[in-house]
Each structure stands twice: as C-alpha cells, then as structure tokens.
Amino acid sequence: MKPYKDLTIGFARTGVTGYGGGPSTIPLIEYEAVKKYKWMTEGEFIQTLALANTLPGPIATKMAAYIGYKVKGNTGAIVAIIAHILPSLVGMLVMLGVLYSYRSSPIVSGMVQGVTPIIAILLMGMAYKFADKSRKGMGSPIMLLLMGVSLVVLQVLNLHPGIMIGACLAGGFILATYKSKRNKSQSKSQVQREKSV
Structure with a gap:
C-alpha cells in the first residue's frame, strides 16, 4: 500500500x-x-x-x-x-x-x-x-557538433523539432548498431587469436 x-x-x-x-x-x-x-x-x-x-x-x-x-x-x-x-x-x-x-x-x-x-x-x-x-x-566534440547543428536546424531553419528528434533517434540507432557489431567482431577475432596461441 x-x-x-x-x-x-x-x-x-x-x-x-x-x-x-x-x-x-x-x-x-x-x-x-x-x-x-x-x-x-x-x-x-x-x-x-x-x-x-x-x-x-x-x-x-x-x-x-x-x-x-x-x-x-x-x-x-x-x-x-x-x-x-x-x-x-x-x-x-x-x-x-x-x-x-x-x-x-x-x-x-x-x-x-x-x-x-x-x-x-x-x-x-x-x-x-x-x-x-x-x-x-x-564525447565533447560530437556533443558540441550536435548541439550546434540542432541550434541551426531548429532556430535558423525553423525545422519542426519532431523531425530533428526522429533524425537523431535514427542516427543514434545506426551508430549504436555499428558499435555493437564492431565490438562483437573484435571480441571474436580476439578469441580466435587467443585460441591460435
């Protein structure tokens, strides 16, 4: 309760x-x-x-x-x-x-x-x-770049915030997927190297 x-x-x-x-x-x-x-x-x-x-x-x-x-x-x-x-x-x-x-x-x-x-x-x-x-x-450089782009797109170009949010979501998804696949392939290659040694 x-x-x-x-x-x-x-x-x-x-x-x-x-x-x-x-x-x-x-x-x-x-x-x-x-x-x-x-x-x-x-x-x-x-x-x-x-x-x-x-x-x-x-x-x-x-x-x-x-x-x-x-x-x-x-x-x-x-x-x-x-x-x-x-x-x-x-x-x-x-x-x-x-x-x-x-x-x-x-x-x-x-x-x-x-x-x-x-x-x-x-x-x-x-x-x-x-x-x-x-x-x-x-990281600071990417964050500052995204903040600058967002400022220009939302305030100068007057694009709808929903479009910007959708684009950032899609970009984040693609980047996270890429990083995940890269980490998996690096882990597999490291395991194979350890097995060969």
Missing part, C-alpha cells in the same frame, strides 16, 4: 506545483522520482526523459505513466497519472473563471513575470544535466 501512497503524494505534488506545463514539471518529477523516493537513478531518469520526448503527448503525463509502471506495474501507472492530472484539473476548473476575468490585470501579469525566471533556471539545470550526460556518453 505504501508505494501507491508515495506515488499519489509525489505526483500530486508535481501536478500542483508544476506551473507552466510539462517542461517546468520535469525538474519537480526528477526531485520526487530520484531524490525523494529513489524510484530510479539520475541516469535512468535522463534516459526515460529522452525516450518520453520522442513519443507524442504531454511529457509530464508520459513520465508519470512510466515511473508509476516501474514502481507498481499497470496499477502504479494509472495511480501516478491520475495523481498528477487530478489536482491541476480540479484547480483549473475552480480557478478558470477567476483567472479569465482578471487575465489583463497587472497583478496577474506580475505573478507570471515573477515565476518565469525560476522556470528558466529549472530548465537550464535540466539542460546542463542532459549536456553532461551526452558529453560522457559520446
């Missing part, structure tokens, strides 16, 4: 405090999943986030589903999704009329402007972790 309670509390917190949508919720989910409840390591979280970014739909809901499934299977996934969505859904329904009537208020505008830098810092922290993980996995 405790895992379900932890999933409910953890994802209810991310749902309530995740101001600004999916990207701003990611550091909150990381805190709950990695630091507080230790459902996964930081490396597993980054891999899960990368995979979730390649699938359609809201990122936070996909993360909740995956982590819930990892903790308690199908039921855990359902509990995590409901716990994440329900508080913000209820809050949105309650506050919708109030916020709509004060949407042009300088107070509401000031609140939004006040929280924006915090969201930017949270996203910068996640970007740094991604860059560090990439650097360790593929």
Whole structure:
C-alpha cells in the first residue's frame, strides 16, 4: 500500500506545483522520482526523459505513466497519472473563471513575470544535466557538433523539432548498431587469436 501512497503524494505534488506545463514539471518529477523516493537513478531518469520526448503527448503525463509502471506495474501507472492530472484539473476548473476575468490585470501579469525566471533556471539545470550526460556518453566534440547543428536546424531553419528528434533517434540507432557489431567482431577475432596461441 505504501508505494501507491508515495506515488499519489509525489505526483500530486508535481501536478500542483508544476506551473507552466510539462517542461517546468520535469525538474519537480526528477526531485520526487530520484531524490525523494529513489524510484530510479539520475541516469535512468535522463534516459526515460529522452525516450518520453520522442513519443507524442504531454511529457509530464508520459513520465508519470512510466515511473508509476516501474514502481507498481499497470496499477502504479494509472495511480501516478491520475495523481498528477487530478489536482491541476480540479484547480483549473475552480480557478478558470477567476483567472479569465482578471487575465489583463497587472497583478496577474506580475505573478507570471515573477515565476518565469525560476522556470528558466529549472530548465537550464535540466539542460546542463542532459549536456553532461551526452558529453560522457559520446564525447565533447560530437556533443558540441550536435548541439550546434540542432541550434541551426531548429532556430535558423525553423525545422519542426519532431523531425530533428526522429533524425537523431535514427542516427543514434545506426551508430549504436555499428558499435555493437564492431565490438562483437573484435571480441571474436580476439578469441580466435587467443585460441591460435
């Protein structure tokens, strides 16, 4: 029963405090999943986030589903999704009329402007972790090259991010397959050399 309670509390917190949508919720989910409840390591979280970014739909809901499934299977996934969505859904329904009537208020505008830098810092922290993980996995030169290409393609050429993600997935698959085959052939040749000696 405790895992379900932890999933409910953890994802209810991310749902309530995740101001600004999916990207701003990611550091909150990381805190709950990695630091507080230790459902996964930081490396597993980054891999899960990368995979979730390649699938359609809201990122936070996909993360909740995956982590819930990892903790308690199908039921855990359902509990995590409901716990994440329900508080913000209820809050949105309650506050919708109030916020709509004060949407042009300088107070509401000031609140939004006040929280924006915090969201930017949270996203910068996640970007740094991604860059560090990439650097360790593929080396700094390749990582910097891919970051530069991505920047040009997304910001200058204005290509849809989904196309870039698909291209990088395909490239990663091809590179990983090549490395795996090369390692297997090197292992076989080393075994044959040892046998001949």
